[in-house]
Amino acid sequence: MIRIAGPRFGVWTPVYGTWGATTHPEDPFDASWERAKRLVLSAEKLGYDSTLIAQHIVNPYGHEFDILETWTAAAGLASLTSSIEIIAAIKPTLFHPVVLAKQALGIEEISGGRFSINVVNAWYKPELLQSGIPFAEHDERYIYGTEWLTIVRSLLSGEKTSFEGKYFHVDGIELNPKPKTRQRPAIYVGGESEPARDLAAGLGDVWFINGQPLENVERLIRSVAGRKREGVPVRFGLSAFxxxxxxxxxxxxxxxKAWEYAKADQPLNEQLFGHADQKAVMFQTIAKYPAIGTNGGTAAGLVGSYDQVAERIAAFHEIGVELFMLQFQPLESELERFAREVFPRVRSLNPVAL
Structure with a gap:
């Protein structure tokens, strides 16, 4: 059995405007910087440990909708906060690894050592193809991503880096300033395919798992924890609504009620699924476990009484989940409710938590 410190809790920054129904009467669509700033500052004050900023160039629910840009938002949030971890998602095909590493080191400096990256494979085709960026086949994107992350990890660690591969050729570059408070920013990896698991086990610090039943999550954790790896064991995070x-x-x-609100979004969801890479395991999981929210959402089973939700969190923690990255709707009020009602219950079940 995997033994870890008490669970940590994070919240998804509302870059999409909402993580539930777009027509929810108490949660009007708002993907503005001002809302994101208020939300993350509130989360920090309430005691949340992390925030995850997803990355898209355009909103996959419809290009007419706003969507917040990830890396400028991460820099802004890093400068305004003092304790919460800022995790910025990154699709390797959008940034050259040397340029991205330099940006990450800059935000690491701004945050005082609270910045992390979340490497995700691109699954939404239009944002790349309409930008003139090739959308490679699924496994080929992971070959690209492995080269990319090898370079980024080396540069984030302050190493003079050379690399010769299929996609990248780097000749003895070194970036400064280096991290001042730790070896390097943490690296989260998303995706549940076999290549994604290999990437997480080989180069990641934390593997993010999409929301799904406990037995599935335990199987996935064992799959990655059992792979060949150098250094400290990989840790695990879980997305949940x-x-x-x-x-x-x-x-x-x-x-x-949430399912009733969600009915109005069916055309948007059909459009999104139609533009997604069908080899992405996330969409296979979504088809098997329909849920409210993104990235598995309510399929993780965190729906119930305050005591039940705390007990389910404890069960996930027992099998190895360290970080719970949470979604709510209405976002602001439910964020506060969870901190007020569930935090103390989790603490009573695990005295070292929070």
Whole structure:
């Protein structure tokens, strides 16, 4: 059994405008910088440990919708916060590894050592193809991504870096200033395909798993934890959409309302799925476990009474999940509710938590 410190909690920054239904009456669409700033500052004050900023050039639910740019937002949030971890997603095909490493080191400096990157494979075709960027076949993107991350990891560690590969040729470059408070920013890896698992085990620090039932998550953790790896063991994070109430009946009623709101978004979801790489395991999981929210959402089962949600978190933590990256709707009020009602219950189940 994997033994780790108490669970950590994060919140997805609302770059899409919402992580639930676009027509929710208490959560109007708002993908502005001002909202993201307020939300992350509130999360930090409430005691959340991390925030994840997803990355898209255009909003996959519709290009007419706003979407916040990841790396400029990360730099801004790093300068305004003092304790919360800032995790910025990055698709390797969008940035040359040397340029990206330099940007990451800059935000690491701004944050005082609280910055991390989340490497994700591109699955939304239009944002690349319409930009004139080739959309390679799934496994080939991971070959590219492995070369890319090898270079980035070396540069983030302050090493003079040379690399000769299929896609990149780097000749003795070294970036300064180097990290001042630790060896390098942390590296999160997303994706559940076999190449993604290899990448996480070989070059990542934390593997993000999409929300799904406990037994699935345990199987995935064992799959990656058992792979060949140098250095400290890989850690694990889980995405989940939370609906927590005083009683299970109240939570299930809220879930039923969420499904009603979600019906209006069916055309947007069909459009999104139609433009996605069907080899992406995330969409195979979504098809098997329909859920509210993105990246597995309520399929993780964090729907129930406050006590039930805390107990399910404890069960995921017991099998190795360290970081829970959470979504809510309405975002601001549910963020506060979770901190007020679930944080203390998790703490009572695990005295070293929080």
């Amino acid at each position: 939370v609906i927590a109430r005083e009683t299970e009946e109240e939570a299930q009623a809220e879930l039923a």
